[in-house]
Amino acid sequence: ASGAPARRNWKPVAEAVRREFLWAWQHYVERAMGADHIKPISGGREDFFVEGHSIGLSLVEAIDTLWLMEADSEVERAVQWIKGNLRFDVDAPFQVFETNIRMVGGLAAAYHCTGEQRLLELAVDVADRLLPAFTESPTGLPYRYVNLATGAVSRPETNIVEVGTYIAEFGILSEWTGDRRYFDLAKQAMRVVYDKRTELGLLPHDIHAESGEWRNRQATVGPPGDSYYEYLWDGYALFGDEELRQWYDALTDAILAHQAERHQNMLWFPQVDAFTGEVLSHEQSVLAAFYAGLLGESGRVAEGRAYHDAFNTVQDEFGVIPTSVDCSTMSASDRSNALRPEFADSALVLWLETGDEIFRERANVHFDHMVKTSKAKYGFAALADVTAKPPSQEDTCPGYWWSEQMKYYWLLFSDTPRFDYRNNYLSTEANLLRGARR
Numbered sequence: 494a495s496g497a498p499a500r501r502n503w504k505p506v507a508e509a510v511r512r513e514f515l516w517a518w519q520h521y522v523e524r525a526m527g528a529d530h531i532k533p534i535s536g537g538r539e540d541f542f543v544e545g546h547s548i549g550l551s552l553v554e555a556i557d558t559l560w561l562m563e564a565d566s567e568v569e570r571a572v573q574w575i576k577g578n579l580r581f582d583v584d585a586p587f588q589v590f591e592t593n594i595r596m597v598g599g600l601a602a603a604y605h606c607t608g609e610q611r612l613l614e615l616a617v618d619v620a621d622r623l624l625p626a627f628t629e630s631p632t633g634l635p636y637r638y639v640n641l642a643t644g645a646v647s648r649p650e651t652n653i654v655e656v657g658t659y660i661a662e663f664g665i666l667s668e669w670t671g672d673r674r675y676f677d678l679a680k681q682a683m684r685v686v687y688d689k690r691t692e693l694g695l696l697p698h699d700i701h702a703e704s705g706e707w708r709n710r711q712a713t714v715g716p717p718g719d720s721y722y723e724y725l726w727d728g729y730a731l732f733g734d735e736e737l738r739q740w741y742d743a744l745t746d747a748i749l750a751h752q753a754e755r756h757q758n759m760l761w762f763p764q765v766d767a768f769t770g771e772v773l774s775h776e777q778s779v780l781a782a783f784y785a786g787l788l789g790e791s792g793r794v795a796e797g798r799a800y801h802d803a804f805n806t807v808q809d810e811f812g813v814i815p816t817s818v819d820c821s822t823m824s825a826s827d828r829s830n831a832l833r834p835e836f837a838d839s840a841l842v843l844w845l846e847t848g849d850e851i852f853r854e855r856a857n858v859h860f861d862h863m864v865k866t867s868k869a870k871y872g873f874a875a876l877a878d879v880t881a882k883p884p885s886q887e888d889t890c891p892g893y894w895w896s897e898q899m900k901y902y903w904l905l906f907s908d909t910p911r912f913d914y915r916n917n918y919l920s921t922e923a924n925l926l927r928g929a930r931r
């Protein structure tokens with residue numbers, strides 16, 4: 494139609510994304526193979542879960558991204574490393590939430606893409622080692638840590654993210670193995686939280702796994718509230734669980750009624766007291782940018798667009814979105830940015846939902862600025878200060894970089910035949926659990 498914006502040819506951007514990813518992957522293979530993280534400035538190795546004992550985190554996080562990019566010889570290299578080296582009988586406490594979204598999810602996604610049986614076996618092995626955190630808890634709310642070798646649990650002082658972000662990974666294991674235990678334990682923990690909502694229908698974010706008591710009054714759509722809400726919707730989207738959708742809708746209606754705040758024509762979600770609705774803080778974490786996508790995919794497209802518009806003004810202002818900004822003044826309260834993927838996450842989700850090119854344009858700016866500010870000698874580096882000229886880098890690359898933003902950009906710009914663009918599911922760590930076209 495005349496006047497419609499000419500649809501840009503995004504293939505060159507897709508090729509740049511793939512080139513940068515494989516460049517970083519080669520350095521990881523040559524200098525840090527099997528390490529949780531590569532140190533992108535020095536080329537060193539870094540542990541994530543347990544000091545002194547890496548379990549190949551970045552490799553596990555990268556596999557489905559490599560597969561979607563059709564880097565099949567590199568997929569094979571990673572699978573061979575896993576078959577030869579990955580073991581979970583480690584006598585140390587592992588954080589249950591991080592181990593689930595990264596290792597259970599990463600192995601499940603690798604199995605979904607490759608069909609390699611050993612990957613499913615390892616996903617089940619590490620998931621089984623997490624279960625005592627749930628079964629040892631008097632409330633069903635999992636402890637934060639479990640020793641993968643002994644099953645000893647610890648740290649009952651937890652939050653709704655770390656008790657409520659399991660249904661996607663645990664539910665897909667139940668679907669693939671026929672063992673309903675995983676789904677049932679994950680959903681029960683979500684039910685306990687939902688049943689403790691306040692009169693306003695809001696949730697504080699900190700809770701005690703043994704007493705079941707709230708440990709704070711503040712409600713947030715950012716950390717550590719964010720992926721609890723995400724996984725209520727995901728449990729419905731993935732498994733058709735109508736009850737989870739009811740809980741999601743009730744909580745989302747309350748959030749839109751009591752937490753939404755407009756500044757000019759932008760939508761923000763300050764933190765509020767869950768019992769009174771009083772605004773407690775105008776801090777907006779960059780991690781909350783995922784929520785624009787969640788609103789968009791769950792029937793609240795206008796609100797999702799408006800929240801993405803708000804974060805886009807921050808991206809325009811700072812170039813790279815700071816870890817947190819004050820939405821009433823637009824000043825950065827934490828000027829770092831640990832290569833956070835959420836703005837690109839919601840750009841993909843909103844593009845899939847609306848088809849609007851604006852979201853590909855915004856993701857392209859996100860990619861372009863990431864390359865300009867984070868690229869270092871051996872990979873991509875987190876930033877200590879996005880406002881410094883040039884932005885100052887830190888000698889670390891988070892595991893989610895290999896799973897998240899590079900995959901989001903690739904899916905946005907490549908139109909790869911390996912992804913079912915109409916029926917798919919990416920977890921909160923962007924692990925592909927549905928929609929791989931082998």
Ligand SMILES: O=C1NC[C@H](CO)[C@@H](O)[C@@H]1O
Nearest residue numbers: 720780833834893921922
């Ligand atoms: O859900 C998550 N939260 C924090 C990380 C990205 O910022 C990542 O592990 C994941 O997306």
Ligand SMILES: [Ca+2]
Nearest residue numbers: 720783921922
């Ligand atoms: Ca996430």
